[in-house]
Amino acid sequence: MGAVRAGAALPAALTSAFAALPHDMAATARGAVQDIAYRTMRRLGTVDWLIKQRVSKAPPPPVTNLLACALALLVDDEAHAAYTPFTVVDQAVRAIGARRDVAFAKGLVNAVLRGFLRERESALAAAQANEVARWNYPQWWIDAVRRAWPDRWQAILEAGNTQGPLTLRVNARRTSVADYLQRLGEENIAATPIGEHAVRLAAPLPVDRIPGFMAGDVSVQDAGAQIAAQIMDVRDGMRVLDACAAPGGKSGHLLELADIDLIALESDATRAARIGENFERLGFSADQAEDDAQHPAWHARVVIGDAGAPASWFEGELFDRILADVPCSASGIVRRHPDIRWLRRQSDIEALVQEQRRIVDALWALVKPGGELLYVTCSIFPEEGEAQASWFESTHADAVRLDAPGQLLPAADGAPAGGPDYGAASVARPDADVQHDARPVPDRTADHDGFFYARFQKR
Numbered sequence: 532m533g534a535v536r537a538g539a540a541l542p543a544a545l546t547s548a549f550a551a552l553p554h555d556m557a558a559t560a561r562g563a564v565q566d567i568a569y570r571t572m573r574r575l576g577t578v579d580w581l582i583k584q585r586v587s588k589a590p591p592p593p594v595t596n597l598l599a600c601a602l603a604l605l606v607d608d609e610a611h612a613a614y615t616p617f618t619v620v621d622q623a624v625r626a627i628g629a630r631r632d633v634a635f636a637k638g639l640v641n642a643v644l645r646g647f648l649r650e651r652e653s654a655l656a657a658a659q660a661n662e663v664a665r666w667n668y669p670q671w672w673i674d675a676v677r678r679a680w681p682d683r684w685q686a687i688l689e690a691g692n693t694q695g696p697l698t699l700r701v702n703a704r705r706t707s708v709a710d711y712l713q714r715l716g717e718e719n720i721a722a723t724p725i726g727e728h729a730v731r732l733a734a735p736l737p738v739d740r741i742p743g744f745m746a747g748d749v750s751v752q753d754a755g756a757q758i759a760a761q762i763m764d765v766r767d768g769m770r771v772l773d774a775c776a777a778p779g780g781k782s783g784h785l786l787e788l789a790d791i792d793l794i795a796l797e798s799d800a801t802r803a804a805r806i807g808e809n810f811e812r813l814g815f816s817a818d819q820a821e822d823d824a825q826h827p828a829w830h831a832r833v834v835i836g837d838a839g840a841p842a843s844w845f846e847g848e849l850f851d852r853i854l855a856d857v858p859c860s861a862s863g864i865v866r867r868h869p870d871i872r873w874l875r876r877q878s879d880i881e882a883l884v885q886e887q888r889r890i891v892d893a894l895w896a897l898v899k900p901g902g903e904l905l906y907v908t909c910s911i912f913p914e915e916g917e918a919q920a921s922w923f924e925s926t927h928a929d930a931v932r933l934d935a936p937g938q939l940l941p942a943a944d945g946a947p948a949g950g951p952d953y954g955a956a957s958v959a960r961p962d963a964d965v966q967h968d969a970r971p972v973p974d975r976t977a978d979h980d981g982f983f984y985a986r987f988q989k990r
C-alpha cells in the first residue's frame with residue numbers, strides 16, 4: 532500500500548511484499564493479501580475520506596494504510612461474504628499490535644473501525660457528497676471522463692470499479708469456441724461464448740487450472756483486445772509488424788490466424804522476454820520452428836527497439852500490416868488494474884499524446900502502399916483516441932481511414948456503459964452520434980474493457 536502511494540505499480544509492489552514474506556506462507560494467504568490490495572485500490576477514495584473524517588492528526592503511514600485496507604473490506608457490501616466485520620477489526624488490531632514501531636496505535640485502529648461500523652450507513656451516505664469518495668478516482672480523472680462522455684460518465688466510472696471477468700482466446704489453429712466450450716463442460720467449468728474466439732469463464736481460475744492453457748490451446752485476453760487481430764485481416768504470406776508488442780497477447784493472436792512473417796518489437800527488454808514465453812507456450816518460438824519437420828509457413832521474431840526510431844532495427848522491407856498498440860493512459864483497463872487511476876497524473880496525458888504521435892509518424896513510413904496500420908489504445912480519453920485519429924488523418928495525405936470500431940467503452944455483462952444503443956457493442960465517438968461501421972466486434976453480450984481502434988490504409 533505504501534509502495535503504491537509512493538508511485539509503484541500494484542503488481543510490482545505485491546511481488547516485493549511477497550518476496551519479504553516467509554517462504555512457507557500458504558498460497559491462500561498470498562491470495563488473500565492480493566485480494567485485499569485490489570479491493571483497497573477500488574475503494575481508496577472512500578476509505579481515505581473516511582480516515583480523514585475520523586482521525587484529526589494523520590497517523591504514521593503504516594497505520595493509515597492498515598486502516599485503508601480494513602475499511603475497504605468494511606465499506607463494501609460484497610466483501611462481507613468473504614470477510615466478516617468482527618474478523619476484520621480483530622485482525623487489523625492484532626496486525627498493528629504486532630509491529631513494535633506502531634503498536635501504540637492499537638487503540639486508535641480499534642476506535643476508528645468500530646466507530647465506522649456503528650455509523651456505517653450515515654458515514655457512507657455522507658461520503659456521497661465528495662466526488663473522489665463517491666467514485667473512487669482522482670478529481671481530474673472524474674472531470675476528464677465527465678467532459679468526454681457527458682451522457683454516460685457515471686456508468687463508465689462504475690464499470691471501472693467492477694472486477695473484470697476472466698476471458699479466454701481460443702487458439703484458432705488448435706480448436707474452436709464450440710469444441711472448447713464442450714471441453715470446459717466436461718470439466719464442469721461454466722463459460723459463455725462472447726466473441727469470434729472469446730470465451731468468458733463464469734468464475735476466475737488460476738491459469739494452471741484452465742484446461743489447455745499450458746499447452747497453448749487458449750490464452751487469457753479481454754474480448755475488447757481480441758478485436759485487434761480480428762480486424763487486421765492478416766493473410767498467409769503477409770509481412771506484419773507488432774510495434775509495441777509485450778507481453779505478446781495480440782502478436783500471439785495474429786500468428787494463430789494466418790501464416791505470417793511477424794516481427795514483435797518492444798522497447799523494454801524485460802517485458803520483451805514475456806513475448807518469448809508466450810510464443811513458446813503457443814508453439815511459435817524459433818526453436819519450435821526449427822524442430823518442426825515440415826518447415827512452418829509462419830515466422831516470428833522478437834526484436835528489442837524503439838518503434839519511434841526505426842533506423843536502429845528496420846531491415847528495409849516494408850510491412851503489409853502494422854499494429855501500433857501504443858503506450859497510453861490505460862484508462863480503459865482500470866477494472867483489471869485499479870491502481871492506475873491513483874498513479875497517473877493529469878500531465879501524463881499530454882506527454883503520452885506526443886509519444887503516440889512520434890511512434891505512429893515513424894511507423895507510417897514503413898507501411899507498404901496499399902498496406903494498413905492499426906492504431907490501438909486501451910484508453911477512454913478522446914485525446915488518445917479520436918483526436919489522435921483525426922490528427923493522423925489530417926497530417927498524412929496518403930492515409931485513408933478505413934472502418935474500425937473507434938471508441939469501445941468498457942461494458943459489463945452486455946450492458947453498454949450507458950448512452951444510446953450502438954448495436955454491435957458500446958462503440959461511441961465523443962460528443963457525437965456518429966460511429967464507424969462496426970467490423971467484427973464482441974457481440975451484444977460481450978463484457979470487455981475500454982479500447983480505441985482506428986485503421987488507416989496507405990494510398
Ligand SMILES: C[S@@+](CC[C@H](N)C(=O)[O-])C[C@H]1O[C@@H](n2cnc3c(N)ncnc32)[C@H](O)[C@@H]1O
Binds near residue numbers: 756802839
Ligand atoms: C499496450 S502495451 C502492448 C500490449 C501488447 N500489444 C499485447 O497485446 O500484449 C504497450 C507496450 O509498448 C511498449 N513500448 C512503449 N514505448 C515503446 C516504444 N517507443 N517502442 C516500442 N515499444 C514501446 C511498452 O513497454 C509496452 O510493453
